[in-house]
Amino acid sequence: MRIWRGLLIVAIVGCGMNAFGEENTAERANVSVRPVLKSAGEARVWQADTRAKLFELLKMSDLVEREEPAPLDVEVLSSDFRDNFTLQEIEISSTPGRRIRIKVGFPNSVSGKAPGVVCIGGHGSTRNSPHDQADDSPYHAFGSALAEAGYVTVSPDVSQHEVYEDGRTLMGERLWDVMRCIDYLLARPDIDAGRIGCAGLSLGGEMAMWLGAMDTRCAATVSCGFLTVMDHMEQNHCMCWKLPGLRGLVDFPDIYALTAPRPLQCQNGLKEPETQFNVPLARQALEPIKEVYTLFGKPENVALHVHEGGHEVDVAALVSFMDEHLGRAKTDQD
Numbered sequence: 001m002r003i004w005r006g007l008l009i010v011a012i013v014g015c016g017m018n019a020f021g022e023e024n025t026a027e028r029a030n031v032s033v034r035p036v037l038k039s040a041g042e043a044r045v046w047q048a049d050t051r052a053k054l055f056e057l058l059k060m061s062d063l064v065e066r067e068e069p070a071p072l073d074v075e076v077l078s079s080d081f082r083d084n085f086t087l088q089e090i091e092i093s094s095t096p097g098r099r100i101r102i103k104v105g106f107p108n109s110v111s112g113k114a115p116g117v118v119c120i121g122g123h124g125s126t127r128n129s130p131h132d133q134a135d136d137s138p139y140h141a142f143g144s145a146l147a148e149a150g151y152v153t154v155s156p157d158v159s160q161h162e163v164y165e166d167g168r169t170l171m172g173e174r175l176w177d178v179m180r181c182i183d184y185l186l187a188r189p190d191i192d193a194g195r196i197g198c199a200g201l202s203l204g205g206e207m208a209m210w211l212g213a214m215d216t217r218c219a220a221t222v223s224c225g226f227l228t229v230m231d232h233m234e235q236n237h238c239m240c241w242k243l244p245g246l247r248g249l250v251d252f253p254d255i256y257a258l259t260a261p262r263p264l265q266c267q268n269g270l271k272e273p274e275t276q277f278n279v280p281l282a283r284q285a286l287e288p289i290k291e292v293y294t295l296f297g298k299p300e301n302v303a304l305h306v307h308e309g310g311h312e313v314d315v316a317a318l319v320s321f322m323d324e325h326l327g328r329a330k331t332d333q334d
């Protein structure tokens with residue numbers, strides 16, 4: 001049985017302002033297609049079942065079902081020493097037949113184990129984008145901010161639009177690469193395995209959604225500039241989010257709900273155009289996510305952070321969320 005969210009509910013609410021001072025949108029969007037869930041137990045079963053079905057759609061089942069992760073064969077290609085952290089260009093094996101390059105940032109002086117964060121860029125980005133210091137970068141160097149604050153960061157490339165290996169899918173290859181970034185973090189002796197997070201903007205926010213949802217090793221997720229619904233993404237957007245069978249199984253809020261009860265922050269900016277990741281639609285999309293967190297008794301673990309900007313990262317909110325849920329490493333100065 002599907003609940004009201006499975007229907008397209010058109011609620012004309014006029015063009016006044018809501019309690020948040022935002023213009024109401026004319027239609028209530030179709031935001032969820034999951035079955036009714038009445039308890040944490042039912043939610044847990046739905047999550048496991050949906051993850052397995054999604055891995056099948058993504059053509060990743062063979063990769064995730066391996067008993068032992070494939071060797072990473074880490075090769076450090078270069079090191080760039082900054083004031084408080086070091087950036088390295090590193091190559092690892094993603095699948096047994098495919099090598100990828102990642103950018104790794106780590107604080108220069110840490111005592112004890114550090115948390116790790118997978119930092120992900122959007123369309124047109126590279127692994128360097130989360131460290132881009134340019135004034136007009138929508139990433140605002142959030143990766144560097146985390147590395148300076150005591151986190152080990154790892155950034156892959158996800159903005160390709162070709163499928164690398166026969167029998168795979170674009171989204172599946174992107175997701176596998178970000179999951180391998182967690183394998184890489186866990187292989188480092190300086191990492192605390194219980195304190196791994198992920199964060200990204202736009203397509204990177206989408207990949208953070210996928211990574212938090214599908215990889216339960218991820219303890220905290222920040223998804224910027226992406227919380228919306230699939231009906232909205234059918235227009236005015238690159239369609240690389242879509243794969244056969246996806247819409248019959250989940251909408252974006254359902255994918256986010258696979259993260260529950262692990263901490264999740266979504267960021268949407270007030271200056272996002274109506275056609276993009278607008279805040280009123282994000283508020284509607286948040287509701288069915290929060291329902292699942294509530295079933296787990298943790299409604300406080302999911303939040304929509306609305307900021308004054310546009311399609312960009314609010315770095316201060318991101319870092320403080322990671323500080324709260326992962327805890328930054330102790331540096332020698334502490």
Ligand SMILES: [Zn+2]
Nearest residue numbers: 123238239240
């Ligand atoms: Zn695309």
